[in-house]
Amino acid sequence: xxxLLPLVVIGLLSGCGLLPKPELNVSQAELNPVxxxxxxxxxxxxxxYPIPVAVYSFRDQTGQYKPQQNVSSFSTAVxxxxxxxxxxxxxxxxxxxxxxxxxxxxxxxERKITKKQPKSKDSEVPQxxxxxxxxxxxxxxxETNVSTGGIGMEYYGIGASELYREDQVTIYLRAVDVHSxxxxxxxxxxxxxxxxxxxxxxxxxxxxxxxAEAEMGFTTNEPVQFCVLQAIELAVAEMVDKGIxxxxxxxxxxx
Numbered sequence: 706x707x708x709l710l711p712l713v714v715i716g717l718l719s720g721c722g723l724l725p726k727p728e729l730n731v732s733q734a735e736l737n738p739v740x741x742x743x744x745x746x747x748x749x750x751x752x753x754y755p756i757p758v759a760v761y762s763f764r765d766q767t768g769q770y771k772p773q774q775n776v777s778s779f780s781t782a783v784x785x786x787x788x789x790x791x792x793x794x795x796x797x798x799x800x801x802x803x804x805x806x807x808x809x810x811x812x813x814x815e816r817k818i819t820k821k822q823p824k825s826k827d828s829e830v831p832q833x834x835x836x837x838x839x840x841x842x843x844x845x846x847x848e849t850n851v852s853t854g855g856i857g858m859e860y861y862g863i864g865a866s867e868l869y870r871e872d873q874v875t876i877y878l879r880a881v882d883v884h885s886x887x888x889x890x891x892x893x894x895x896x897x898x899x900x901x902x903x904x905x906x907x908x909x910x911x912x913x914x915x916x917a918e919a920e921m922g923f924t925t926n927e928p929v930q931f932c933v934l935q936a937i938e939l940a941v942a943e944m945v946d947k948g949i950x951x952x953x954x955x956x957x958x959x960x
Contacts, residue, residue, distance in 0.1 A: 739797075740935055746798050746942045750956035755802040758795060759836035759883070762807065763788045763937075766843040782847045783874060784930040787937065791840070791878075794934070794941050800954075801941075804834050838889070839881040844933060846875040851897070862909035872898040874932055878940040880948075889953060892943045896936040900926045 769782035784790070788807050795801040805812050816830050851873045857866030879891035904922030911917050948954050 737931075737934075740938055742935065742938045742942055743794070743797055746800075746938075746945065749945075750958075751799045752954055753957040755800060756838060756954065757804055757834055757836045758801045758838045758840050758880075759804050759806045760788060760791055760795070760840045762843070763791045763840070763878075764843050766845050767847045769847045769849075782849075782929065783844050784933055786930070787844055787876075787933060790930075790934050791937050791941075794938050795840075798941055798945065800945050801838075802834075804836050806836075836883055839883050840878060841881060842876065842878040842891075844874065844876050846873070847929075848873045848875075863907050865903075865905040867904075868902045870900045872900075872929075874898060874929065874936060876933070876936045876940060878937070878944060880944060890944060890947050890951065892940050892947065894936045894939045894943065896932040896939075898927050898929055898932045900924065 764787060765781060765783050765785055767783060771780045771782050792803045792807075795803045812833075819830050849872045850870060852871045853869065855866060855868035858864060873895060875893065875895045877891065877893050880889045881887070882889055902922065902924045904920065906918070906920035906922075908918050909916070949956065
């Protein structure tokens with residue numbers, strides 16, 4: 706028994722080598738998986754003609770920074786690229802045709818350069834596509850520690866515990882008629898952000914002056930940007946269904 710605990714500690718430490726660890730500079734880039742919400746939207750009948758929409762900005766309106774204990778952090782809690790996410794979602798939905806407005810100044814500058822070229826077919830720049838709808842809104846809330854909890858047990862210096870935490874992100878999306886300025890509809894979606902920590906450890910005196918201690922564990926955190934993307938996809942899907950119910954647009958009967 707005197708030598709049993711040191712052997713157990715050595716075994717635990719050597720067993721840590723069996724835990725999966727990310728290798729640096731070896732992982733390959735991969736496409737983001739298509740969510741169930743987007744697959745369900747794409748499976749529906751599309752419109753006869755996609756609706757031209759403009760998105761000038763869909764930004765973070767929360768003013769939240771990443772929560773860190775005892776550290777001043779200037780990193781934002783949510784992504785600042787929500788506009789790009791919304792445009793990609795509109796394209797993937799097949800219901801809308803986004804027109805470039807976020808980088809409009811760059812587009813106008815490039816068109817001016819093209820017009821100054823010697824007269825040719827390539828220099829004949831057509832008129833910009835007009836948008837029928839203007840989509841506005843943003844990420845309006847990010848709440849931390851909406852719910853927390855855990856469970857643990859320790860006996861004779863050997864213990865294990867599990868902790869979890871849930872945050873919450875909320876977005877608003879509204880559609881505005883460009884011709885009349887009327888707000889046609891507004892939708893809101895919420896997504897929970899889940900974090901989990903598992904830990905196990907050993908703490909025991911093997912003799913009067915000798916202490917054996919070992920610990921292992923891991924954490925799992927949902928990426929906030931993917932949660933924002935899922936909330937945006939659900940908002941777009943809800944807007945499509947709401948527009949059909951209100952008679953603003955209808956699916957193509959032949960598709």
